[in-house]
Every structure is written in structure tokens, then in C-alpha cells.
Amino acid sequence: MSEPTPNDNQQRLIESTEGIYRVDAGAGTGKTFAITRRYAHILESTDATPDDILLVTFTRNAAREMRERIVQQTDYDLRELQGAPISTFHAYCFRLLRRYGHTVPETLGIDDQIPDSIDLIEEPVREKQLFQRFMSTFADEHPEYADMLRMFRDPATLHTLIGELAAKGVIPTRDGWFRSSDAPLEGDREAFFETVADANSPGEGASGPTNSDARAAVGGWDASEYAPDSPSKAEVHDDPQVDRGVIERAYDEDRTALRTFVHDVYYEYLTFALRNNYLTQGLMLALAFVMLCDRPQVREQDAHEYVMVDEFQDTNELQFKIALLLAITNNLCVVGDWKQSIYGFQHTSVENITAFDDRLQRFTRELNADRTRIAYPVDSVTTIPLYENYRSSSSILAFAEQSLSIPATYSEDIDDPLAGERSLAATNHVDNAQIDAYQAPNEHELLLDRIQMVVDNDDYAVEVTDEPQPDPGATTAQQEAAERERLGAPSYGDIAVFTRTRAFAREFLTVVDEYGVPVAYDGGVELFDTPEAKLALAWLRIAESNARRGWAVVLERAGYSFDDTETILDTEAYPDAMVQFREELAAIDTLGGFLRRVFDRYGRTSAYADALVDHLTSLYENSTLTRGEAIQYIEANLDAGTTVDIETSPGEDAVTLQTIHGAKGLEYPIVILANLNDRAFPHYGQPPACPIIYDDELGLRQTRAYSEAGDYPHVYQHWPTKLLQSIQPSTYDEERRLLYVAMTRAKRHLLFTSGDDPSRFMDGLSIDAIELEPTPEPVTVARESTAPFVTTIPDSSTVPRRLSVHDIMDDSVYDERNGGRGTDFGTELHDFAEAYALDEPVEPSNDDERAVATLIDDLDGKLIPEEPALLPLPGEPQVTLAGIIDLVHVTDDSVEIIDYKTDPDRLAHDEYRTQLSVYYHVLASVYPDRPIQATVFYTQTATPVTIDPVSIDALDRLSRSRHA
DNA sequence: GGTAGTCCCATTTTT
DNA sequence: TGGGACTACC
Numbered sequence: 001m002s003e004p005t006p007n008d009n010q011q012r013l014i015e016s017t018e019g020i021y022r023v024d025a026g027a028g029t030g031k032t033f034a035i036t037r038r039y040a041h042i043l044e045s046t047d048a049t050p051d052d053i054l055l056v057t058f059t060r061n062a063a064r065e066m067r068e069r070i071v072q073q074t075d076y077d078l079r080e081l082q083g084a085p086i087s088t089f090h091a092y093c094f095r096l097l098r099r100y101g102h103t104v105p106e107t108l109g110i111d112d113q114i115p116d117s118i119d120l121i122e123e124p125v126r127e128k129q130l131f132q133r134f135m136s137t138f139a140d141e142h143p144e145y146a147d148m149l150r151m152f153r154d155p156a157t158l159h160t161l162i163g164e165l166a167a168k169g170v171i172p173t174r175d176g177w178f179r180s181s182d183a184p185l186e187g188d189r190e191a192f193f194e195t196v197a198d199a200n201s202p203g204e205g206a207s208g209p210t211n212s213d214a215r216a217a218v219g220g221w222d223a224s225e226y227a228p229d230s231p232s233k234a235e236v237h238d239d240p241q242v243d244r245g246v247i248e249r250a251y252d253e254d255r256t257a258l259r260t261f262v263h264d265v266y267y268e269y270l271t272f273a274l275r276n277n278y279l280t281q282g283l284m285l286a287l288a289f290v291m292l293c294d295r296p297q298v299r300e301q302d303a304h305e306y307v308m309v310d311e312f313q314d315t316n317e318l319q320f321k322i323a324l325l326l327a328i329t330n331n332l333c334v335v336g337d338w339k340q341s342i343y344g345f346q347h348t349s350v351e352n353i354t355a356f357d358d359r360l361q362r363f364t365r366e367l368n369a370d371r372t373r374i375a376y377p378v379d380s381v382t383t384i385p386l387y388e389n390y391r392s393s394s395s396i397l398a399f400a401e402q403s404l405s406i407p408a409t410y411s412e413d414i415d416d417p418l419a420g421e422r423s424l425a426a427t428n429h430v431d432n433a434q435i436d437a438y439q440a441p442n443e444h445e446l447l448l449d450r451i452q453m454v455v456d457n458d459d460y461a462v463e464v465t466d467e468p469q470p471d472p473g474a475t476t477a478q479q480e481a482a483e484r485e486r487l488g489a490p491s492y493g494d495i496a497v498f499t500r501t502r503a504f505a506r507e508f509l510t511v512v513d514e515y516g517v518p519v520a521y522d523g524g525v526e527l528f529d530t531p532e533a534k535l536a537l538a539w540l541r542i543a544e545s546n547a548r549r550g551w552a553v554v555l556e557r558a559g560y561s562f563d564d565t566e567t568i569l570d571t572e573a574y575p576d577a578m579v580q581f582r583e584e585l586a587a588i589d590t591l592g593g594f595l596r597r598v599f600d601r602y603g604r605t606s607a608y609a610d611a612l613v614d615h616l617t618s619l620y621e622n623s624t625l626t627r628g629e630a631i632q633y634i635e636a637n638l639d640a641g642t643t644v645d646i647e648t649s650p651g652e653d654a655v656t657l658q659t660i661h662g663a664k665g666l667e668y669p670i671v672i673l674a675n676l677n678d679r680a681f682p683h684y685g686q687p688p689a690c691p692i693i694y695d696d697e698l699g700l701r702q703t704r705a706y707s708e709a710g711d712y713p714h715v716y717q718h719w720p721t722k723l724l725q726s727i728q729p730s731t732y733d734e735e736r737r738l739l740y741v742a743m744t745r746a747k748r749h750l751l752f753t754s755g756d757d758p759s760r761f762m763d764g765l766s767i768d769a770i771e772l773e774p775t776p777e778p779v780t781v782a783r784e785s786t787a788p789f790v791t792t793i794p795d796s797s798t799v800p801r802r803l804s805v806h807d808i809m810d811d812s813v814y815d816e817r818n819g820g821r822g823t824d825f826g827t828e829l830h831d832f833a834e835a836y837a838l839d840e841p842v843e844p845s846n847d848d849e850r851a852v853a854t855l856i857d858d859l860d861g862k863l864i865p866e867e868p869a870l871l872p873l874p875g876e877p878q879v880t881l882a883g884i885i886d887l888v889h890v891t892d893d894s895v896e897i898i899d900y901k902t903d904p905d906r907l908a909h910d911e912y913r914t915q916l917s918v919y920y921h922v923l924a925s926v927y928p929d930r931p932i933q934a935t936v937f938y939t940q941t942a943t944p945v946t947i948d949p950v951s952i953d954a955l956d957r958l959s960r961s962r963h964a
Numbered sequence: 965g966g967t968a969g970t971c972c973c974a975t976t977t978t979t
Numbered sequence: 980t981g982g983g984a985c986t987a988c989c
Contacts, residue, residue, distance in 0.1 A: 058978070058979085059978060059979080060978085060979080088978085088979065089979080090978085090979040091979080094979090120979085122978090122979060124977095153980090203965095205965070210965065210966085211965085211966070216966080216967095219966075219967065219968090220967075220968070220969095281978085281979050282979095284979090285979095314978090342976075343976085343977075343978080344976095345975075345976065345977080346976090346977070346978070346979090409983085409984065409985095410984075410985075411984090500975075500976075501975060501976075502975080502976080503975085523977090524977075643977085659975090659976065659977085660976080661975095661976050661977060662976090662977085678972095678984090679972070679973060679974090679984085680973095680975095683974095683975060683976080684973080684974090684982085684983065684984075686973080686974045686975075686981085686982085687974090687980095687981060687982060687983095730983080734976095738976080965989105966988105966989085967987100967988085967989080968986105968987095968988085968989100969985105969986090969987085969988100970984105970985085970986080970987095971983105971984090971985085971986095972982105972983095972984095972985105973981105973982095973983100974980100974981095974982100
């Protein structure tokens with residue numbers, strides 16, 4: 001596909017390579033295109049090499065996409081860019097730290113070094129477990145903090161606070177704070193009292209002044225919640241305001257002890273982590289920052305001539321400073337859109353972009369306080385707005401803009417958020433947008449009803465053909481006509497349903513199942529709450545300790561009644577087949593093998609099973625979980641509701657269902673924003689579980705305090721913090737930005753739904769909701785039954801039996817056929833082939849892999865590696881053959897199956913013919929309109945051999961004879 | 965316009 | 980358990 005021509009501001013950005021730039025890149029304005037073009041331009045117009053250009057993104061996916069786009073636009077190929085610094089903040093800093101930072105902890109007064117083998121923890125559960133362990137030792141070792149610790153219901157909640165402080169750049173040393181980084185703990189007194197001036201000024205009523213907002217907020221002041229010496233209601237109230245003296249007393253209370261406590265926890269946790277050879281992401285970035293501050297030689301070796309940071313609205317203060325340190329010249333370019341900042345709960349700071357200039361000056365001053373670190377000039381910043389939107393129709397853009405000023409509560413006051421900002425301008429010509437809101441007591445049915453209303457409806461026309469490039473000289477009218485030409489009625493795949501919470505999506509999915517509407521959920525799944533996880537947990541418990549709890553689950557699944565189960569458990573007379581299976585499992589060495597055997601036995605080949613095995617076996621780089629640890633791990637994750645991303649089956653024409661967060665960066669022809677219900681969206685935040693809070697205006701504060709001042713020792717609410725907090729107005733800016741993000745995903749049409757209790761956002765839309773009696777129709781599309789679930793042990797003949805294709809092959813022929821090169825050789829080759837087909841940056845490491853690479857290079861259609869295949873056989877009892885196709889190559893007029901074999905000869909070819917025949921029949925049913933070809937590719941000789949498939953009946957007979 | 969009492973609900977997710 | 984929005988009442 002040819003690249004479009006940049007618009008004026010994109011062109012300006014591409015060519016402006018020297019100096020500091022802040023790019024306001026609104027939704028759908030071709031940001032990635034412009035950045036990668038700019039990258040290419042730097043390479044072309046200067047003598048810089050990829051190593052001189054640092055390109056930082058927020059996610060791994062984004063980094064990968066950038067890399068791929070750059071390959072398209074430069075002479076460099078993926079391999080040459082492999083080592084180039086196009087990376088996430090975390091990955092880049094971790095690499096630097098491991099390369100140069102072994103002794104960095106010394107700078108903070110810590111003896112432990114950072115070894116190469118240090119573990120970077122990504123799973124919140126593990127992080128939390130380790131922190132819990134730390135806190136219990138901390139409590140033991142510090143009796144002097146007993147009172148402080150009494151205010152905690154769960155001391156592990158301090159963990160979040162530490163992460164927040166690290167994101168601020170607050171870093172402890174043994175005796176104090178790194179480079180006076182504790183300043184934010186004090187708070188911003190001036191800013192707070194500006195807030196107070198606003199919130200505490202009386203209103204003007206008809207008959208004189210009315211109570212200020214702050215006074216209203218502390219109206220119900222109840223001194224009995226607080227320690228006995230706290231101010232009374234009368235002292236706090238100074239109608240119509242809050243007593244200024246009391247506010248100051250609260251703000252200026254002595255917080256020395258609190259600060260010391262937090263310092264010690266933070267510092268000792270850092271020590272604990274290093275001693276136990278791990279780091280969290282937050283601590284890792286903090287140490288990388290310390291290294292960059294303290295070791296000029298690291299910057300000399302590794303800082304960059306050009307630095308670009310993408311998604312700058314999702315960075316925190318620490319990352320801003322790290323970016324400054326990674327640049328050696330002022331060729332710095334940050335790209336982002338404050339309106340899409342929705343990760344505040346991850347301690348990001350939208351002010352990095354909204355107050356970019358101020359922060360740039362301030363952070364530079366701070367970094368240069370003791371010696372010059374930022375030697376380049378920072379006083380001139382050029383702002384380039386990208387406002388031409390290539391995604392949505394103009395009515396959608398105009399409609400989305402209002403979302404930023406819809407109040408989230410009945411009393412919220414919003415200043416014009418877009419003051420002075422240029423609106424996005426649509427670039428398409430046909431505006432056929434349908435924008436409507438719907439409401440019904442049963443929102444799930446309503447959603448299905450609306451989906452069915454939209455599908456195949458010409459009023460909701462969307463682009464249905466690939467866009468032919470318009471004649472460059474075409475008139476507007478001609479372009480409009482060409483665009484109209486491309487429009488047609490939508491199908492399921494054109495629709496996305498967004499929700500604020502995952503819970504809503506999950507509930508909706510159960511209703512979806514009842515009606516059979518094709519809806520695919522895209523996002524994290526509570527993996528440890530699936531039947532697969534519970535099954536795995538049960539057998540692990542049985543194998544580990546013959547646990548009653550495990551047996552109960554297994555027996556229940558096998559169909560035993562409650563009473564039978566009780567009897568069996570009491571007598572320990574477990575069914576023979578199960579006992580045998582237990583012994584078989586006990587003999588398996590590896591956790592991965594153990595789990596696979598369990599899932600095989602139950603015929604569980606779902607994505608959940610795969611994900612579980614992957615997850616549990618890849619937790620540690622250098623060691624594996626024992627069974628006991630695996631049990632604990634699953635339990636902890638089940639408890640914590642951990643979610644894991646599962647790959648959804650692509651290709652099906654289905655509605656996409658995801659959370660708004662998950663939809664960021666994506667676009668859909670038709671968006672249905674669901675869940676606009678009271679308290680769901682906008683979501684009214686839950687109070688922080690940790691009694692110690694940090695706030696930019698207030699600094700470090702405690703919300704509870706232990707005191708023995710009253711009749712008996714007691715944990716009280718801490719009045720100063722409560723007073724200050726209630727004076728601060730609550731803000732819902734991020735909820736509005738979420739609304740904005742959701743709406744700007746839509747290209748053509750936008751629908752809203754709510755249940756019987758619509759939220760403020762629903763009310764605030766400039767359209768009225770239509771009340772509807774939903775009448776969704778059950779869909780009776782014959783859907784192939786996926787993953788037959790064999791619930792019983794021992795085998796039952798009433799359910800389809802699943803056989804692996806290998807079960808019906810004669811393995812005596814093909815065992816040891818790889819020429820003594822070891823089974824790993826084949827596995828590695830397959831891994832390589834999969835990665836290569838997916839265009840991942842891998843290089844062939846031997847002749848066989850080179851042969852595969854050449855083969856794949858010659859394929860010009862769609863490549864689908866590692867595709868699961870299921871073939872139901874006709875005979876009785878029912879049997880389904882299952883296997884995985886190495887590679888499917890699909891073009892418009894043909895489909896090719898490719899299976900790699902590392903055998904030195906073709907002795908096993910007949911067996912492979914059987915195997916590929918299975919795949920052949922599966923694909924023949926999926927693509928009835930295209931000829932199918934099945935090829936065994938012998939990698940050692942780079943020879944493709946096409947097979948002549950055997951019939952389904954022959955496969956059926958074979959499977960029954962070989963597996964009676 | 966102000967207040968007290970009632971009610972409802974307890975995220976989002978990347979590294 | 981806690982907090983905030985909202986309602987019903989003064």
C-alpha cells in the first residue's frame with residue numbers, strides 16, 4: 001500500500017528535526033505515520049544512524065509497530081533495526097541498568113549490587129506477595145513503628161504508595177533522600193491555598209452570601225470520628241466559610257514522624273528487593289534515573305542525538321526526567337494528546353503534556369541544581385498541532401468534543417477544557433453519521449437488539465471495499481462520489497461495543513451466549529477463575545498431598561453426586577482410574593508436562609489451558625515453580641482476580657467487545673458505548689485502601705491515626721487530612737477523557753446505551769435517549785462446537801472423544817526421524833518458523849531455518865502460523881481429531897497447508913500424509929470455494945512435497961483401528 | 965438554600 | 980467498611 005502524502009503540519013513535524021517540539025497529536029491524526037516519517041527523515045537528512053535516535057513508546061506493541069513502519073520507510077530492514085533503541089521506557093532503562101548499573105545502589109547507600117540475573121517482576125500478585133513478606137519482617141524489626149502500623153488494616157497497601165512516590169521521582173537513600181527528591185512530600189502549599197480560595201469563597205444568594213463549597217463539604221463535621229483533641233464543628237465552621245485558621249493548622253501539622261516512617265519502609269523495601277534479587281518496574285526506573293544522574297559516563301556512552309517520546313500523556317514525572325537525561329542535545333520531540341490521558345491510576349501525570357513548558361524548565365533546573373546535567377538550551381519549545389483527522393466524520397468529531405465538558409455530578413463546575421485549542425477537522429467527505437442513545441431496563445438485550453438493528457442496515461453504511469486511491473487531481477465532488485461508492489451495509493465485524501468495566505462485559509457475554517450473536521471479547525480474562533485453572537489446581541493438590549479439596553473437585557466434575565462424593569472422600573475409596581491417573585501424574589517431572597497431561601486427559605485444548613501452561617511455566621527466567629508453589633500461585637491469583645490476556649480467535653465476523661482502556665489506539669466503523677449507568681460511568685472512585693496518601697497539593701498525609709488520648713486506645717480518623725481532603729473538590733476529568741477516547745474511536749456511527757438508571761454522562765449528551773423495548777432474535781447460525789469438554793473420568797462413551805492426529809499415526813516410523821539432531825532442534829525450528837511468519841525480528845540460525853525463511857519469503861498471501869485444527873469424524877462413537885497446522889497460506893484463489901519436517905529422509909511420508917489429510921479436510925470445510933493444497937516441507941533439503949489427501953472415511957477407519 | 969439521612973457501590977491496565 | 984451522591988425535608 002502506498003503511503004499517503006503528509007499534510008502541512010505533518011510535513012513540518014517531519015522536517016523539524018532540530019530543537020524541542022511538543023506535538024499535540026489528536027485522535028486519528030496520523031501520529032505514527034508522522035513519527036516514523038520523521039525518523040526516516042532524520043536518517044536521510046543528517047549523518048545520524050539508528051543508534052543516534054531514541055524512540056520511546058508506552059507499550060511493546062507500539063514499539064513493534066513503529067519498528068515495522070520504519071522498515072517500510074527507510075532502507076533499513078528489520079534485522080538492522082533489531083538493536084536500535086526503539087523501545088518502551090521500561091525495556092530501554094532495564095537494558096541500560098543491566099549494562100552499566102551494577103553498582104548504582106551504592107549511590108543510595110545500599111551494598112547490594114544489581115546482578116545480570118536480576119528478576120524484573122511484572123505480575124502484581126508476585127509483587128504483592130513479596131511486599132507482604134517484607135512488611136512482616138519490617139514490623140518485627142521496628143517495634144518503634146508499632147503505633148504507626150496500627151492504623152493499617154493491610155500494611156501491604158503501602159506498596160501502591162511506594163510506586164506512586166517512585167513515579168514522582170522521590171527516591172530514598174540510607175540517611176535521607178536522593179538529591180532532595182523528597183520536596184513533593186511537603187506538598188504545594190501555595191497551590192492548595194489557591195484551591196482553598198476558590199472552594200472557600202461564599203456564593204451569592206438572593207438574600208446575602210451562601211455557604212462556600214468547602215463549608216458545604218464539611219457541613220456534617222463530626223468531631224466524634226476524630227481523636228479527642230480535634231476541633232469541634234463550631235471551630236471548623238465559620239459561616240459561610242470554613243475557618244481559615246483551622247485549615248492552616250491542618251495543613252501545617254507536623255508530619256515528621258510520618259515522613260520518617262515512609263522513608264524507612266521505602267528504603268528498606270528497596271534493600272529487601274535487591275537482596276532478594278528482584279526489582280519492580282517502578283524501582284527499576286528509579287534506579288535507572290539515579291544512574292543517569294550520577295554516572296555521567298553512562299550518558300556519554302549511551303545518550304542520544306535525537307529523542308522522541310510517543311504517548312507523552314501517559315508518562316510520569318520520573319520518565320520525563322529520564323527522557324531529558326537520555327538526550328545530549330535539545331533535539332527532543334514529545335508527542336501526545338492530553339485528551340486521551342486515561343492512565344492516571346498508573347501514576348501518570350497529564351501535566352507532563354498540559355504544562356510541558358513549565359515542567360521542562362523546572363525539571364531542567366532541578367537536574368542542574370548541583371552540577372550541569374542538561375547542557376542544552378530548553379527555553380524554546382515549538383508546538384505543532386496535528387488536527388486533521390483521518391478517521392471520523394465531522395459530526396462524530398463535533399459530538400465527541402462535548403464529552404470533555406459534561407459534568408460528572410450534579411454540582412460539578414467545568415471550565416472550558418478546550419479553550420484556545422483547535423478542533424479536529426474531518427478529512428472524509430461523506431458524513432452519514434447516525435448518533436443515537438438508547439435506554440431500556442435490560443441493557444444487555446438492548447445491546448443485542450441494537451447490534452441486530454445495525455447489521456445489514458444501509459442507514460449505517462460503512463466502508464466495505466478496500467479504498468482505491470482517488471485520482472490525485474480529483475475534485476471534491478469526485479472524491480465524495482468515490483467515497484460514497486465504497487460504502488455499504490455493515491456486518492458484525494464493523495461493530496465494537498465498549499464498556500467502562502470488565503464486569504459489565506462479562507455479564508453481557510453470558511447473555512450473548514444465550515442468543516448466539518457473534519461477539520468476541522478482547523482483553524484480559526480472569527484466567528485463574530476458569531474451569532481449566534480449577535481443574536489444574538485440583539490435580540496439583542491431589543498429586544501434592546492427596547488433598548481432600550482436590551478430590552472433591554475432581555469427583556464432582558466426574559459426575560458423582562454430593563452424597564457419593566462425601567462417601568468416597570470419607571472412605572478414601574477413590575475410583576481406580578483416578579488413582580492410576582494420580583500415579584501417572586506424580587511420575588511427571590515438569591510442571592508443564594503435568595498440566596498438559598491433565599488437560600489432555602480432559603480433552604481441554606482451549607486457549608485457557610494453553611495460556612495457563614504458558615503462564616505458569618514462564619514465570620521465572622532461570623527456574624521453575626514446584627507443584628507446591630504452583631498451588632500457592634494459582635490460589636493467590638484466584639484471590640486477587642488476576643487477569644491475563646488471551647488471544648482471541650481471529651477471522652470470525654464478530655462484534656468486538658472491550659473496555660474503553662483496551663480500545664485506546666484502535667478504530668471501528670461503528671461504536672456502541674454501553675454501560676452509561678449511574679455509578680458505573682462516570683465511575684465514582686473508591687477511597688484509597690492505604691491510610692497514607694500522597695497528593696500534589698497536600699503532600700504526604702495520613703488519613704487515620706492511632707491514639708491513646710481517649711478513654712481507650714483507638715484508631716481514629718485523622719482530622720487534618722480529612723478536613724483538607726473535603727475542601728478539595730473532586731475531579732472527574734479522567735472519566736470525561738475516557739468518554740472522549742471512546743467516542744473518537746468511531747469512524748462513522750456512534751450509539752450509546754444505558755439501563756434503567758442512566759448516568760450523568762448519558763443525561764449530559766446533547767441527544768435524548770430513546771426508550772426501547774428490546775426484541776433481540778436468537779441467532780441460529782450453526783457454529784462448530786469448539787473444545788468438546790469431557791467431564792468424566794474414567795472415559796465416557798457418550799461424549800465426543802478427542803484424539804490427537806499423532807494418536808492415529810504410526811509413531812514407530814517417525815520416532816527419532818530427525819537425524820539425531822535432538823527433539824529440541826525440531827521445536828526450535830518450529831518456534832523460529834512461527835516468529836518468522838509473524839514478521840517478528842528473528843534471524844535463521846541454521847540451514848534448515850534458512851530454508852524455511854526462503855520458503856516463507858516467497859509466499860505472498862496471508863500467513864496463519866500454528867493454527868489449531870479440529871476434525872469431527874463421521875462414525876460412532878464420536879471422535880474428533882485435533883492437531884496444529886504449522887502454517888496456513890491463504891490467497892484469494894487458493895489455500896496451502898505447510899507442515900515442516902526436519903527428517904533427513906522421507907521414510908515417514910505416509911504417516912505425514914495421514915496427518916496432513918486431517919488438516920486438508922478441516923480447511924476444505926472452512927474454504928469450500930478454494931482449492932486446498934497440503935505440502936510437507938522437508939527442511940533439511942528444502943524440498944516441498946505435496947500430498948494426495950486420503951478421505952475422511954479412511955481417516956475414520958484408521959482412527960478406529962489404531963485407537964480402538 | 966442548607967442539612968441530615970439514605971442508599972448504593974466498591975475500576976480501568978502496561979511494563 | 981467508607982465515602983460520596985442524591986433525596987427528602989426543614
